[in-house]
Each structure stands twice: as C-alpha cells, then as structure tokens.
Amino acid sequence: MSSTSSAILKSLGAGAALVLIASCGGSGDSASNEQTGGPVDAAAQEIADTRHEAMEDIGGAFKTIRDQMNAGSPDMDAVRTAAAFIEEQSTQVGDWFPPETSPVLGVDTEALATIWEQPEEFASAVERFETAAAALNTAAQSGDADSLASAVQGIGGACKNCHDSFRVDD
Numbered sequence: 001m002s003s004t005s006s007a008i009l010k011s012l013g014a015g016a017a018l019v020l021i022a023s024c025g026g027s028g029d030s031a032s033n034e035q036t037g038g039p040v041d042a043a044a045q046e047i048a049d050t051r052h053e054a055m056e057d058i059g060g061a062f063k064t065i066r067d068q069m070n071a072g073s074p075d076m077d078a079v080r081t082a083a084a085f086i087e088e089q090s091t092q093v094g095d096w097f098p099p100e101t102s103p104v105l106g107v108d109t110e111a112l113a114t115i116w117e118q119p120e121e122f123a124s125a126v127e128r129f130e131t132a133a134a135a136l137n138t139a140a141q142s143g144d145a146d147s148l149a150s151a152v153q154g155i156g157g158a159c160k161n162c163h164d165s166f167r168v169d170d
Ligand code: HEC
Pocket: 024, 048, 049, 051, 052, 055, 056, 058, 059, 060, 062, 086, 093, 108, 109, 110, 111, 112, 122, 125, 126, 129, 155, 156, 158, 159, 160, 162, 163, 166, 167, 168, 170
C-alpha cells in the first residue's frame, strides 16, 4: 500500500517537473532540487532567467532583421545594429550555461540536460552560431542584399541546430 502511494507521488512529481520545464521564465519557486530534494539554488535560477531573457533579446534582434528584409525599403541602420548585437551575444552564449543551471537540479529553464550530457556537441553548436553571427554582421555592414539573405539563412540554421538538440520544443 505505502509503496503504491509513493510510486504515485513519484509520478506526480515527474509530471510537475515537466510542467515547470515547459514554462518559460516563471519564478520556479515550487520546484525542488531532484538530486538533493532541497530547494532550488536561487542564484542558479537567476542565471537561467537572465539567459532566457538574453535569448529573447537575440530573438528580437533576429526578428528585426527578417522584418526589415521583407520591408519594401529596409532600414539598414536597424539591420546593422541588430546584426552587431547578435554577433556580440554569440561570443558570450557559451558562458550562459553553468552546470548548476540544469533542469535536473530543479531549475526552471527551457534548456535541456543534454547541454551538460553532450558538452562537445553543445560547444560545436555554439561555435556554429558564432561563425554564422560573424558572417551575418559582415554581410549587414556591407549592405549587400544577396550576402545578407544567405547569411540570414545561415544564422537561422544555427539557431535551429542548437534548439533542436538543446532546448525544450515549443
Ligand atoms: C548554442 C545553443 C543556442 C543557439 C545557437 C541559439 N539558442 Fe536560443 N535558446 C537556447 C536555449 C538552451 C534556450 C532556453 C534557455 C532557457 O530557458 O534557459 C533558448 C531560448 C531561446 C528563446 C526563448 C524561448 C522561446 O522559445 O521563446 C528564443 C526566442 C531564442 N532562443 C531565439 C534564438 C535565436 C533567434 C537564435 C539565433 C539567432 C538562437 N536562439 C540561438 C539555445 C540556443
């Protein structure tokens, strides 16, 4: 009897953890550390929240570029500013994932544990992003429409490449 109810509690716990992982930027205060059973490290949660916001800023900058390219007369200043921002952020993304921010520790994040389980694959996804972001910025500063179009495709592939393996599906 007691072993049955503890199995039910465990499965409820797993369901609650999935819900928390799927939510974005929540406070996560009802989560608990699955490894220690203790509370989630508040500093780690803050790092995860900050990187989530930084990713949203990258998403906003990328949207600016795509919107301008679809506009009749693109605002190239806006494109250049956004591309420079993405390149600058791309050199920092590799530092945004300290191991204490893994969801296995109860941190509320859309980052998958595979980041820490497959560090070399993650590092190469970061590297692909850095390369694509540098190419994007070079193309944006040059203002050449064809190279910009192909650089936008390249960066879109680099975002997707990382999200496919290392971020919760939306
Ligand atoms: C090296 C891996 C990696 C790369 C490259 C990357 N992302 Fe992300 N992204 C993530 C991870 C992991 C998260 C989840 C972060 C969290 O919740 O802690 C995320 C979250 C996001 C989010 C917020 C969640 C959402 O779905 O609203 C947006 C927006 C986003 N990324 C956009 C982009 C865009 C646009 C690019 C490319 C210009 C990009 N990302 C490149 C790994 C990456």
